[in-house]
Amino acid sequence: MVASMTPTTHHRICPLCEACCGLEIKVQDNKVISIRGHEADVLSRGYICPKGAALKDLHEDPDRLRTPLIKRAGEHVPATWDEAFAEIERRLPPVLAAHGRDSVGVVVGNPAAHKIGLLTYFGKLARALGTKNIFSASTLDQMPKQLASGLLFGHWLSIALPDIERTDLLIVLGANPVVSNGSMWTVPDFRGKAKALRARGGEMIVIDPRRTETAALADSHHFIRPNSDVFLLAAMVHTLFAENLIALGSVANWVQGVDEVRAATLPFTPEVCAARCNISAETIRSLARKMAHAKRAALYARIGTCTQEYGTLASWLVDVINTLTGHLDQIGGLLFAKPAAFGSNTQGNAGMGKGISTGRHHSRVSQAPEVYGELPIACMAEEMETAGAGQVRALITVASNPVLSSPDGPRLSAALDKLDFMLSLDIYLNETTRHADVILPGISPLEDFHYDVAFPQMSWRNHARVSHPLFERPEHQPEEWQTILKIAAIVQGKGAQTDANALDDAAFEQAAQRMAGAHAAELMAATAHLRGPRRMVDAALRTGPYGLSLSEVEAARDVGGIDLGELAPRIPELLRTPSGKVELAPASLIQDLARAKQDLNGIRPDLVIIGRRDVRTNNSWMHNLPILAKGPFRCTALVHPQDATKRGMKDGDTVTLRNGSRSVQAIVHVTDEMMPGVVSLPHGWGHNAAGARLAVASERPGSNINALLDPNLRDPLSGNSVLGGVPITMTLAL
Numbered sequence: 001m002v003a004s005m006t007p008t009t010h011h012r013i014c015p016l017c018e019a020c021c022g023l024e025i026k027v028q029d030n031k032v033i034s035i036r037g038h039e040a041d042v043l044s045r046g047y048i049c050p051k052g053a054a055l056k057d058l059h060e061d062p063d064r065l066r067t068p069l070i071k072r073a074g075e076h077v078p079a080t081w082d083e084a085f086a087e088i089e090r091r092l093p094p095v096l097a098a099h100g101r102d103s104v105g106v107v108v109g110n111p112a113a114h115k116i117g118l119l120t121y122f123g124k125l126a127r128a129l130g131t132k133n134i135f136s137a138s139t140l141d142q143m144p145k146q147l148a149s150g151l152l153f154g155h156w157l158s159i160a161l162p163d164i165e166r167t168d169l170l171i172v173l174g175a176n177p178v179v180s181n182g183s184m185w186t187v188p189d190f191r192g193k194a195k196a197l198r199a200r201g202g203e204m205i206v207i208d209p210r211r212t213e214t215a216a217l218a219d220s221h222h223f224i225r226p227n228s229d230v231f232l233l234a235a236m237v238h239t240l241f242a243e244n245l246i247a248l249g250s251v252a253n254w255v256q257g258v259d260e261v262r263a264a265t266l267p268f269t270p271e272v273c274a275a276r277c278n279i280s281a282e283t284i285r286s287l288a289r290k291m292a293h294a295k296r297a298a299l300y301a302r303i304g305t306c307t308q309e310y311g312t313l314a315s316w317l318v319d320v321i322n323t324l325t326g327h328l329d330q331i332g333g334l335l336f337a338k339p340a341a342f343g344s345n346t347q348g349n350a351g352m353g354k355g356i357s358t359g360r361h362h363s364r365v366s367q368a369p370e371v372y373g374e375l376p377i378a379c380m381a382e383e384m385e386t387a388g389a390g391q392v393r394a395l396i397t398v399a400s401n402p403v404l405s406s407p408d409g410p411r412l413s414a415a416l417d418k419l420d421f422m423l424s425l426d427i428y429l430n431e432t433t434r435h436a437d438v439i440l441p442g443i444s445p446l447e448d449f450h451y452d453v454a455f456p457q458m459s460w461r462n463h464a465r466v467s468h469p470l471f472e473r474p475e476h477q478p479e480e481w482q483t484i485l486k487i488a489a490i491v492q493g494k495g496a497q498t499d500a501n502a503l504d505d506a507a508f509e510q511a512a513q514r515m516a517g518a519h520a521a522e523l524m525a526a527t528a529h530l531r532g533p534r535r536m537v538d539a540a541l542r543t544g545p546y547g548l549s550l551s552e553v554e555a556a557r558d559v560g561g562i563d564l565g566e567l568a569p570r571i572p573e574l575l576r577t578p579s580g581k582v583e584l585a586p587a588s589l590i591q592d593l594a595r596a597k598q599d600l601n602g603i604r605p606d607l608v609i610i611g612r613r614d615v616r617t618n619n620s621w622m623h624n625l626p627i628l629a630k631g632p633f634r635c636t637a638l639v640h641p642q643d644a645t646k647r648g649m650k651d652g653d654t655v656t657l658r659n660g661s662r663s664v665q666a667i668v669h670v671t672d673e674m675m676p677g678v679v680s681l682p683h684g685w686g687h688n689a690a691g692a693r694l695a696v697a698s699e700r701p702g703s704n705i706n707a708l709l710d711p712n713l714r715d716p717l718s719g720n721s722v723l724g725g726v727p728i729t730m731t732l733a734l
């Protein structure tokens with residue numbers, strides 16, 4: 001903890017995006033005086049983006065909640081923690097008692113991935129509730145990638161990652177890592193690594209409906225029609241077979257299903273697919289040949305390929321191409337991380353497992369299958385609106401703002417108003433939490449211990465790093481894991497006064513059995529001095545593949561963490577499929593390819609909309625930070641000059657974007673960085689809701705692209721919402 005009049009220096013991991021950069025934070029007189037990149041950090045090596053420095057603004061934001069709020073007569077008023085827990089105890093158990101377990105829904109947002117207490121303890125609350133109505137931002141983002149990877153390699157977080165420092169060719173499809181620094185790929189300073197790739201004679205190709213910041217760095221860029229990646233990728237696979245370019249390399253003995261892939265992609269000739277995806281047959285063949293002929297190459301695709309009708313198919317075909325061209329599990333190709341802790345593909349029997357399954361239950365109204373334990377977030381409103389057994393009548397939101405981040409927020413907003421009870425764990429009174437009856441504030445990241453659970457499983461380099469609190473959390477505020485355990489205790493009828501430490505001890509005993517089996521007693525003894533997430537992290541490190549301990553990782557904090565080296569080939573030991581092979585042709589995907597075949601000659605709308613990522617924003621919750629909010633207005637609709645001229649529009653005009661009965665207004669920016677026929681509007685905006693408390697964000701609220709989108713439009717396999725390639729009309733606003 002910091003209370004010094006002379007500046008002191010501290011190191012922690014940035015919690016604001018997947019890149020997980022190491023920060024160097026100077027503190028004086030209990031205030032942050034500077035934040036910069038930590039040069040010694042083993043993962044990010046001094047890199048920082050503008051958002052990293054905004055951590056100071058987040059910590060000091062007067063709108064950030066510091067005490068619980070209870071809604072009384074329609075107004076949120078401050079309350080003590082005891083009062084807030086008492087209100088939850090008064091309101092939540094009766095809903096469960098009267099209507100059953102599924103009557104309470106839970107929705108979790110992306111920031112929870114950066115809060116160890118939320119991430120490692122949320123499951124305990126979900127189990128205590130026993131509800132099937134679990135939703136998260138995963139079905140607005142990466143679920144197709146996780147599903148495809150799980151089917152191929154046997155675990156949801158076995159993600160094949162480009163070996164960017166050793167590759168000769170990087171093809172980037174529907175991703176903008178110069179801005180994002182990787183997504184499902186933790187790669188801080190992507191820009192520097194891409195420049196180094198080109199400086200050593202390598203090539204980078206970008207395929208995207210917008211000439212993005214990443215495209216600006218590339219050797220070449222191709223526009224692609226949104227929602228048609230599957231056709232480009234299937235035609236590339238077709239080409240590989242047609243031209244005898246298949247060479248599996250060192251994984252040949254560990255791959256099954258090649259012939260099924262060949263048969264399934266036969267109809268997808270480059271000529272047939274060219275018109276559908278707007279990339280010429282010759283370019284499609286050239287891309288396939290480049291992948292086949294390059295000694296070291298990687299095809300990387302992300303959000304644009306996931307948030308569309310064929311998200312799982314597209315994500316699958318990316319790794320099919322990487323595999324068929326011999327780049328899977330190759331140095332300079334695609335490799336898998338080996339995390340120091342929490343890696344499911346470092347546990348159990350090496351080389352074989354249960355694989356993954358979906359559809360263990362279905363949503364009540366749409367019959368959407370469960371995927372990775374959750375239902376599509378776009379089903380949430382209908383589950384609240386539709387009467388009958390299992391109707392969602394109460395909701396717990398955890399660091400989530402689905403009113404802005406999921407399709408048809410206005411409908412969801414109306415449904416939230418009708419709930420019997422709503423509880424939010426959040427740092428803001430925002431567009432979603434304004435509906436809550438009780439809001440429990442989260443802890444500022446600078447007041448919190450942290451170890452990344454998910455991102456080391458997707459990092460470009462293996463590492464172990466930990467963050468400690470710089471400041472004391474507010475008096476009486478529990479740690480987040482304690483808050484969650486108290487809510488779980490309320491749900492289980494044990495009462496809010498239950499000692500969270502005692503609950504944690506009981507839960508940890510079971511966890512130790514899972515982690516260490518016959519050695520559980522030793523593990524419990526070795527970690528007995530710790531509680532909560534610290535104990536979980538210590539236990540996971542001790543039972544992890546490097547046999548580290550929390551104290552060892554802590555000791556390396558100021559020298560940038562522990563470097564565990566470059567990624568290395570891991571097949572077959574990484575695999576957790578039932579066959580012990582890379583299952584290249586899962587039946588569900590081969591079957592779904594028939595759906596894409598039916599759409600080969602599908603309608604090509606005149607105008608479609610896509611989202612956009614900006615380096616100064618990340619989803620909805622950073623728009624209230626002054627350092628990021630200043631400068632040019634970012635929530636503009638990018639429109640190609642042809643599309644603007646055709647409609648009599650010019651730069652700065654306000655237009656109405658319409659999708660059926662849904663519409664929003666936005667300010668136009670005319671630019672040839674867009675593909676003709678495609679409009680781009682970033683997501684996470686629309687901060688004009690009454691009752692929210694976001695002073696900075698509400699000054700320039702922006703337009704909510706998701707208000708235009710149809711929650712019923714989803715990738716059927718993963719349940720991911722279709723957020724891009726949606727047909728719209730655009731007219732000058734009156």
Ligand code: SF4
Binds near residue numbers: 014019050181188
């Ligand atoms: S890229 Fe920026 S926001 Fe993301 S972790 Fe690094 S400094 Fe933080």
